[in-house]
Amino acid sequence: MANQNQALDLDPEQSSIATYPMPSQHGYECNRIYTVTGLLRAEKALAFRKVIWRVCAQNALVQFFDIDNPIDDARAEEFVQKKIFLIMCQGDKLYEKIKKICDGFHASQYPLPDDEDHYRRLCMKVEQDLKDIQVVIEQTRQQHLKILKTVSQPQQFPTWIVQVTKLRAIFATMNMFQKTEKGFFAEGWCALNDYHLLNGVVEEINVRTGILGQAVVEKVSTTSTPPTYFRLNRFTQGFQNIVDSYGIATYREMNPAPYTIITFPFLFAMMFADAGHGFIMMLFGLWMVLFERRLQGKNNNEIWLMFFDGRYIILLMGIFSMYTGSVYNDIFAKSYNLFGTSFDPMASKMFANQTQYNDTFFDKKLEFYVPKGGDRTYPYGIDPAWQISSNKILFLNSFKMKLS
Template sequence: MSAEEESIFRSAEMSLIQLYIPNEISRETVYSLGSLGLIQFNDLNKKINSFQRNFIKEIRKLDEVERQYRFFKSKLDSKSISLIDDQYQLDANPIDTFNIIKESEIDTYIENATFLEKRLIQLIDSSESLQFKKMKLEELRYVLSNSATFLDRKETTANFQRNSIISFNDLQNSTNNLSNPPDFDDHYDIDDNIQFITGVIPRENFVFLQQILWRTLRGNLILNSIEIESPIYDPVSKKFISKNFFIIFSHGNLILNKIKKICESLSSNLYVIQFDKVKRSSTFLETNQNLNDLNLVLNQTVQTLDTELIAISKVLTGWSQTIKKEKSIYKILNLFNYDVNRKTLIAEGWVPTNQLLNIKSILKKITDSSGSSDILIILNVLSTNKTPPTYHKTNKFTNAFQNICDAYGVATYREVNPGLPTIITFPFMFAIMFGDLGHGFLLFLAALPFIINEKKISQMKRDDMFDMAFSGRYIILLMGIFSMYTGLMYNDIFSLSMTFFKSGWKWPEHFEVGESIEATQTGVYFWGVDSIWHGSDNALLFLNSYKMKLSIIMGFIHMAYSYMFSLVNYIHFKSVIDIVGNFIPGLLFMWSIFGYLTICIVYKWTIDWVEIEKPAPSLLNMLISMFLSPGQIDQPLYDGQKQLQVFLLIIALICIPCLLAVKPLYLKRKIDQKTQYQTIEDASPIVSSDTHIGNENYDNDVENHNGEEDDEDSEHGDHDENFGDIMIHQVIHTIEFCLNCVSHTASYLRLWALSLAHAQLSQVLYTMTLANSFEMKGFLGVFMTFFLFSMWFVLTVCVLVVMEGTSAMLHSLRLHWVESMSKFFEGEGYAYEPYSFDTILQEEI
């Protein structure tokens, strides 16, 4: 079986390769390998600062281009112009070196980006400048038109002075009420000698202007204002702002200067206008003409800017992807060693072993396309003791399940991958806790649109929550299917029972009202739980016992088969001592206690205790008495039970010292042997070449033995440990294993608890909502049926499907991470992350 075929059960075999790449074709080589996406390159320049590497100048140039592209994208977003992704297509043959963009074309990209940035900045600055001028002209027009109400009056100065004094007196009477300043909006008659200030202020700041002027000038002014009907666009804040026109009359330059400073501090724009009506009319006409001319120029500028941005939107995705690939090429080149004398780049990386021929074929195409017989790429497969990355080949179906396991830890290289059995066990464990045909069907329907439209949705931009649901669409689908299966087993559909088959129980034909009756068994229900249990008073008692025992059985099966994977790992790594010292004692310990309990549960179900007229024994008491009172049976389950339980207890007790001592003593013996051989080598005298030839076989035996020993020690992580450390580790492992057998078995009782809770909550919800509507008649009954059905359906989806489903999913996740994977999973690997353009281009601009 090839590495690619078995990489879902066990990670693919990896090879460490070394490449000697001539500098002339280094860029083309990395481009082709990036298109192929098979090599995870190692950094050979870890001791060199990233700012001192060979291709840092090229990366900085491309960083600047990416900054310019982000600037373009921000302007497109501000104009609500979307990128047109379909205008850019990748090369028809991305691994063909003839389709690689030349460096001169990349220089053109850089020049175009700089030119376009300057062009856009010029248009944007011009547009903002025109917008600012437009705002000023619009505000001036409002000032000129509104000021006529207050300036086209000619009365005596005495009137103004008298009214000012009155305002001052009003101010003195209301100094303790800052929230209610005097009303300055009265129309005062003025003379030509009175000075005034006009301007426009944001409406939200006008109240503050009133209060500050009131407190600062103590009424020596007249303030009038008019609300401007249409909001005015502000180019600074880039939004429309509601504003007020105001005009302030007062005496003297000192007071006027104070008023100006206060107005300017509140974001007011002040305008100087003439008191003479004819001059103001002339200014008004001139302002209108200037505004019309400005609007014409502004529209042309904005139209030109929009045209430029629309043109950029059609090609920006393609440009960005090209620059991303180019930048990634130089980042990879910075990982290589540069041989100055031979002008050659030396690269190292991990690659799946079965892809070596494919890589050699690509490298040959690159050298052939160079047009020179002197240019040659050399590929060497290195022997190493480094741990390769873990690579599990997945598809759109298995990827989500693999991610569940990788979230806990990446599998150690070549150990059994827990992602494969998780495809079935994860949704099945979920379904045991979520067993309901109706709720499972809702989950199935929720996943179905994702799967039907997966090509369309995969090209959409998705937020985190939506992407999580889409990525796990096949998990949701299987959870729904398995929940429908267990719902049929439990005979539950939205808390109601189904009568697909004939009941195995029969109610008595004659009984009195209020009389307690018992059903008579007439047979066995064909599939799952008999529907008659849903209407009985002892249904909860029966289902409680049934689901509790079922959870123990499913938990032991789940742990037992997971523990068998440890044997598969030991056989693959040829670790006989782990089979003898860990697996066999652990297996006997599990089966002698919890395996025995599981068999007793099934055996107890096969006996008709009513027919034999004996009380059914309590298995919990049996298990407790097995340890506390060996050989004592209060209620026997079968013949010979006492002798068998004593035998199983002895086996379990013997397994504990075996777990503690077998492997440490074996490793101690290997350490002593290694020390002995090392002593012999150190004590050997220096001999001539003839004598060395005579001892050749002995030397080879010692070398081979030490080599095997080193491999085995490195395999188990005991190469640098002494016997004390090994013994401590084994003691911890033994205690943890024995205690986990108890705690993990009990942990599977969550299957029982959540299943009962889900069924009871569903029943309560139905009883309190939809069931009440059937008791009403007429129009009210129709209305209440519709209303209560809507209420029941919404609560079913939100509470029972979403919240309960999330809870059951998390509990199933815990059972896999802790109870199952702890039996065999080391998880000390690191993921295989090859250099691939597909991964790089998934990033947004």
């Protein structure tokens, strides 16, 4: 590089900026010193220097200057570290080769003027442009602050929540479309009974926009299996979620969710079977059902959403638990003697030594209870005398299993 620098270390009278005689256009172009400047990614600097050296040998001078801060590269859409390069060569042919090399390395080229006055004017123009850009940036920042202060007012929150929700829904839907040269198109499934409704919505959108035929719906034949679709409402949604947790029915397969509306709460009540606790559960479910519009969207807690989504299930489980609890005569783990027991504790001494009645006798403090005379049975549910029997657990568990 020493010989190279010495060969190109020209005096001001011999530089490209000075005016020197032009014996002929061809001779001027051959002896002229060309300058190529621009920006290049820092990791490509070494390879760039080697390619210039191989192509130009010692007929070109290459210098690099570091830049402290990364530069926003519009092509890469990120901040990258770059270097300033300066290349000086003699001859137009060599100059064209160097420009092609710069294009191959995707270097940003910035031509420098040959005239000193032109150079000064260019510097002044760049400085003025930088000042204008700074003014625009500052005004934009002030405008952003003004808009943010206006938006941050508490009374604006409901409006912005609605607008942001709509925009998110629009963009989420548009992301499902595929962009082509003719426009956007998407493929989907629609219930056969709702196909005329879909056409009506599309025609209404075309009328609102004022452009007929802007959006069209066409049936497409396919061999794919359609997805499963069940018409649900607020009441059946919770039961459908229970069924889907075990497995989703295939297309045209029977949906077991309607049957679970009765079987699931009833089987739960078989095991729960407490009229008092069932009444509290029923009140909780009824409260969520009556005030569902006020409660919906008020809390995003996962546990609360689990209860709220199953509000109708909780309501039915409470009602069925009240029924089974009354059959088991179990209210807050206590039995109530509403109709009078059908067992006679006074006959305990008479049958105390008879073992054949042990399967039906009940004892409390060494007393035995036997059925009263006649064909009298407890009118409804379990006789309260079973709560103080020694074989209470065996009898009630057997009764519940047989009932279920």
